[in-house]
Amino acid sequence: MRQCGFLWEMINKGVWYIHKSMGANNRRIRRLIVDLLWENGPMTKERMADLLSQHRSVKVIPSPHTLSALLSKNTQVIIVGSEKIENIVGVKSAHAIYDIDRELIKSTEDIIFTRSPSVATPKEKQRMVKCDECGRNRVFPKGAEKCLHCIRCE
Numbered sequence: 001m002r003q004c005g006f007l008w009e010m011i012n013k014g015v016w017y018i019h020k021s022m023g024a025n026n027r028r029i030r031r032l033i034v035d036l037l038w039e040n041g042p043m044t045k046e047r048m049a050d051l052l053s054q055h056r057s058v059k060v061i062p063s064p065h066t067l068s069a070l071l072s073k074n075t076q077v078i079i080v081g082s083e084k085i086e087n088i089v090g091v092k093s094a095h096a097i098y099d100i101d102r103e104l105i106k107s108t109e110d111i112i113f114t115r116s117p118s119v120a121t122p123k124e125k126q127r128m129v130k131c132d133e134c135g136r137n138r139v140f141p142k143g144a145e146k147c148l149h150c151i152r153c154e
């Protein structure tokens with residue numbers, strides 16, 4: 001019984017560890033997605049999967065389902081259109097084209113200013129301030145008294 005309890009504890013710890021590392025991996029991929037959109041322009045989820053698979057730092061490529069979730073959950077990413085793609089048997093389907101919000105993100109620095117706490121690095125999280133105008137937690141541009149969302153909205 002005692003051994004069983006010990007094993008159970010190890011399993012629990014293991015599961016917790018896997019959850020934790022998956023969270024960090026997805027956070028990293030969500031940041032990378034924004035960088036790739038910034039550098040390469042609007043693209044479909046399939047093209048994004050291609051670019052991620054070519055990226056050295058990505059060890060586990062997210063499934064198409066996970067990738068959709070990562071793209072749609074990211075507040076810096078928007079859908080800008082769709083593309084008709086014909087598959088091998090000639091069936092056409094519409095694939096969403098994603099891009100970063102370019103009204104909001106106009107320089108590489110802006111990428112950091114628009115990151116939500118859920119995608120930020122621990123260091124960025126430490127620099128975050130709650131915006132008085134909109135309540136978002138963001139890293140503020142130097143000398144600014146409100147977040148970039150509020151600055152750009154004016």
Ligand SMILES: [Zn+2]
Nearest residue numbers: 131134147150
């Ligand atoms: Zn704000």
